[in-house]
Amino acid sequence: ASKGALISYAKCLALELAPRLIRVNCICPAMVATDLILKGGLTMEDFGAAQLQYPLKRYGTPEDVAYLAVYLLSDASAWMTGSCVDLTGGANEL
Structure with missing residues (x-):
């Protein structure tokens, strides 16, 4: 629900700020x-297996987002x- 609220807010802001040539987009x-991820208790084995569920066979990196x-x-x-913009490595569900 919070993600949906932020996306809706960004879309409203984009319309409101467009006349000032201010762009608003979401990543x-x-x-x-x-x-x-690893500090949260996930083992390296589980980490590797979970990445394989993505079509591109890896999680994103901070650089990908940057x-x-x-x-x-x-x-x-x-x-x-x-x-x-959905940055998901090809996954359909976030």
Whole structure:
């Protein structure tokens, strides 16, 4: 519910701020491999097996998310606002 609320809020903000040429977009990542995953009690074996469930056979990395953020901040996305980009490694469910 909170993710849906944030996405809806971003879409409303995009419409409200468009006249000021301020763009608002969402990045909706699936699992991203960070140290927090292993500190949460997940073993390396379970970690490896879980990654194989994704079509690209791996979790995302912080760099994967950063590359999308750089794109959204650049002029290359100048005509993009009110969008939510699913960054999921091909997975259909978040």
